[in-house]
Amino acid sequence: MxxxxxxxxxxxxxxxxxxxxxxxxxxxxxMPVAFHRLELNQILRVYGRMVGEGEWRDYAIDHLRDRAVFSVFKRSGDLPAYTIEKNPKLAQKQGAFSIVNTQGRILKRGHELAQVMKFFDKVQKLTD
Structure with missing residues (x-):
């Protein structure tokens, strides 16, 4: 001392x-915005299911100053098929979590990640 x-x-x-x-x-x-462990578990559960079905093959995680992004790819060299974003600045408005497609269109947004991730249950049913 x-x-x-x-x-x-x-x-x-x-x-x-x-x-x-x-x-x-x-x-x-x-500190950059990051996904918490429970949030990552929810995302990876869906990701694992989609990999098992042959829909997705790769992912990337970005921790930026204003948001965290989990990108999923159908093929490694392509643009991401979907991005799952966490933007805390939108938590009091439309919701911190959103799913965005390749064109930048917001497909689902909400306050709870579990509800937002249900979007991929519907995508799976549409392709069956």
Missing amino acids: TDHNEHSGLAERRGRIVIDLSEYRESRDP
Whole structure:
């Protein structure tokens, strides 16, 4: 404990300010939006089912400053067939979760991920 205080005093005497690195990171670069574990479980459950049926083959997860995106691909080199997005800024409005197709059209939006993910149950029934 004494080393820390000595170093802090030395830095202050030299005209420097000691800042905790974690505080600096939080103030400078806010944490990106991410899916929580339970949300990822719901998404991966549907993804696994669709992979088993041969509909989807690959996925990507992006954690951006304003939203988190889970993209699913029919083939690895293509554009994503669907993106499942979490945008906390829309939580009080239309709902934080949405499913978007390749053209950028919002196919389903809601406050609860489980309800939004039911969209893929209907897609499966339409293709059968």
